[in-house]
Amino acid sequence: MSKKNAILLTATHLFAHKGLNNTSMAELSKITGAAGGTIFHHFKNKEDLFLNVINNVKETVTSAFKTYFLEHRFDNGLKMVEGAIMYYLNLAETMEDRFLLLHRHDPYKLAETNSTCRQYLEEIYDCLLDVFERGIKIGKDDGSIQIISTRNTALIIFSMIDGIVRFNTYKLYSAGALYDDLMASCRKILTR
Amino acid sequence: MSKKNAILLTATHLFAHKGLNNTSMAELSKITGAAGGTIFHHFKNKEDLFLNVINNVKETVTSAFKTYFLEHRFDNGLKMVEGAIMYYLNLAETMEDRFLLLHRHDPYKLAETNSTCRQYLEEIYDCLLDVFERGIKIGKDDGSIQIISTRNTALIIFSMIDGIVRFNTYKLYSAGALYDDLMASCRKILTR
DNA sequence: AAACCAACCGAATGATCGGTCGGGTTTTTT
DNA sequence: AAAAAACCCGACCGATCATTCGGTTGGTTT
16 A cells, blocks of 8 residues: 555544544654655645545445445335435444544634635535435335425434434444334434 | 633633543643643643543532533423433533534543543433433333333433434534424434 | 632643755656 | 665754743732
């Protein structure tokens, strides 16, 4: 693997687990084996490196989501929303680093001053919410879902799942133990 | 107000809005008007100051919650859960600093190595969850709520609300616009 | 009035940080 | 194989950080 890629992956891991400010370039240099100057050769400064990490998160997360819903068919809209929840919980485990990073303040703080960062974040959430929203819309058409507000319900269900993932991350309680009740709750929200 | 109190309140605000590492003791000194040495006279180090801030958050949040539910009566369990949601959303606005801090990684990171911090956080979440759980239990007894798992449902509803508050904080979307649909969703989860 | 003490001050300190620079090495192009 | 380009190195720099320390003040106790 190229030094640049090693730096990017290690930075993703460290930024996710220790935060932007608690990760020093010296540590990054030590772990990757790249000299200090090498990092600044590939990324013009720390913020640029962070931005590249976020971009990488955006690419991997959205493409994983898009691919999954291109390759899978669902009996109806309700099943599709259920599939989205399952896949989101699944991704949060297999892409732990990336979801951890999205639960930190660092990206949102940078987004306040850096429009590129803001755009990356918006693309991620647009992509995720879009799947939920499409599922609900399809469900309303095929009769498996009965609610009024498509957008708001998508937001509510998404933040419910994301809230669970967050508490799971902090080990306040386990997402796995809630799985069945979580699914039941979502079905109740979506159906009469 | 005493210098010590000024330091504590300013630290709460800065830690909440800028994070632990982005808040320097020098800045704290400048804003409060207290000399550098004075801060370390009252708090033995930065971690100790942060711990005192978390303790203060614990005290104010839990006592606000406890007082509210001691002084209010509800027609039934379902109304009590609805009241808990309303009051939680309300507190997240009026105690913005404190809830912002609880949505940062800083407290949970310290909790990994500092058992006092862990205990404070547990007390906060125990207190909040307890209200939801009691409401659900009462609702099951009086018939306004029909579900199987009291604990899990309390956790699910709580993380739904907390997830909304978090997205509201990041200005990804507004909690106010979701209020009606949020309440409707909760009622659906809790009733047949 | 002497002794005491908590509150307070601010200059000084050593460690660490992000970032620079000049020079060496490898790879690609011509 | 010569030239150009891209990659890589690590010593070094100025800024900033948390923390220390010797000393002052004003009120309370003896």
